[in-house]
Amino acid sequence: MVEPTGNILQVRNLSVEFKARKRVIKALRDVSLDVPTGKIVGVVGESGCGKSTLILAIMRLLAPNAAITGGEVHFGGRDLLKVPEADMQSLRGTDISMIFQDPLTSLNPVVSIGRQLIDVQYRDRSSLDSKRQRAIQALSQVGIPDPAARMDAYPHEFSGGMRQRIAIAMTIIEEPRLLIADEPTTALDATLEVQIIHELKELQRRYQCSILFVSHHLGVVADLCDYVIVMYAGEVVEQGSVRDLFHDVRHPYTEKLMECDPARIVRSTERSFPTIPGDLPDLVDLPSGCIFGARCHRALQQCAAEAPDTRTVAPGHAVACHLY
């Protein structure tokens, strides 16, 4: 199916709130982003900026104490926030698939990996044997040695890297149009990270799927993604192509984020770890004006008074900052 806009996923003004002990945490506010068909889009930001909330909201898998208070999520010509739960369930694992952060806990510990790989094909009317073959093929594609013999093994018999490959094998079987990956390499060491990133690139190249890739590792994002979305405290502060973001940084927060990237620190002679002074704003009682204003090193007088609109500074490059 060809998307009329060329975007497989369009998120518009998505807002999510959590209720915790009578307090309302405004976790996401007016988040808008596009995932162009066949492209890889990275979402970056420090912990607690709402990255995971964003993708769980898209998948409609938020915890019961969370509520989507506004916005639209367009996928395949439909607003995912309006489709019935049964339709949403049939989209998950066919059109949209997901890889989670912690491979050690995302597979079921008491069901064999073969069974889990067969279970995700439950919609398929083909025979059990052909589903089994499909699973074995997917395992060999992600580099599990001797996959046929490993089908009856359980998750605890595999290392973390292998388990993440098995999770990727699940998405290979599903051949989704959109893959959402939530920090899929964060729990792995550096060598494995490179391998998993390679598998994701392979997946994208072979099946032409689009990927929404959440990470706080800027190096990986620069390597893998076509577009980058920078989030801060539940808002999108800057978005653009990888080139725009890494060579023409606009938003002061993005600037600071780049400075904090460990890869740069190693290259510099300084041994001290740069940090962004100040804390994340209170998401219960939001500050007036710019959300980053209190921590911003280039703040203007108007920053504390009014929130900046998102402005397009170059084609495809948008920033929410009063400086532009």
Next chain:
Amino acid sequence: MILYMVKRTALGIVIIMLAVTLLYLMIHAVPGDPATVMLGPRATPELIAAMEQRMGLDKPLPMQIVSFFGRVLSGDLGVDVFAERPVAETIVGVLPYTLVLVAAGMSWALLLGVPLGVYSATHPDSWMDKAAGVSSVAFIAMPPFVVGLYALLLFAVTLGWFPVIGGGQEKGWIGQLHHLVLPAFAVGLGWVGYLARLVRASMLEVLAENHVRHARAHGLPHNVILYRYVLRIAILPAVTIIGIGIGAMLSGVVFAEIIFARPGLGKLIFVAVQQRNFPLIMGTVLVTTTLFVIATTLSDILNALLDPRIRSRL
């Protein structure tokens, strides 16, 4: 896995032997020897000596224990000198009543408690969950003999729906089933609440684990996730507890057996201890300990079959 089963069985045998030895020592620490009790205050020392010899009480204690185990291996539990018949025969006569009562009590508790727990966990804070929570605690708190007495008063005496006493020994299996209903209700009620609470808690814990969200993200149907992916993990603590529970119930049903005047192992032990009937005490305790060990061993093996992580650690 086979090795594990062999190891568990061996361990079970050691536990049985230790338990029986311990009991033997404890009985001998209790004042009042069986020969005197049996023969009454006017017994002559000669008569008592002859009786002790018949019961094997004249030999040194370690010898008594060793010869007891020796005889057990050949299927001989000794002779009940009071009733003048083999202990094994007495036990076999009442054992089925206890086994059926325990099986019935635990089965209905399982069939009601587990689904109740699953429902509560999947509908937390619904009115059904709250109602189930309150009644579960009430069921657990009520002693089985109180439940038994009130059930007896209401359903047998006042309403007359069920027979008041006995195990229906002289009746056919339908009659025995009729006799079984109230005692099984009394011994199982606390377990309904207990299992419902246990399953609810462990199910909620498992439902919050990452792999459940992972399965949802892959679009697996709700029922597959619940029954194939979640319940299989959530039931593990319940399996362990049921194993122990069945063992404890074997002698714990003594209340029900006395209230409903049913023949059974619990009542047999009770009477044997009152009479200082050593061979019968030893026989009944050996049988209950063995059944206890069998129940817990089976539940351990079932746990290992359900959870590959336990299997791999063996």
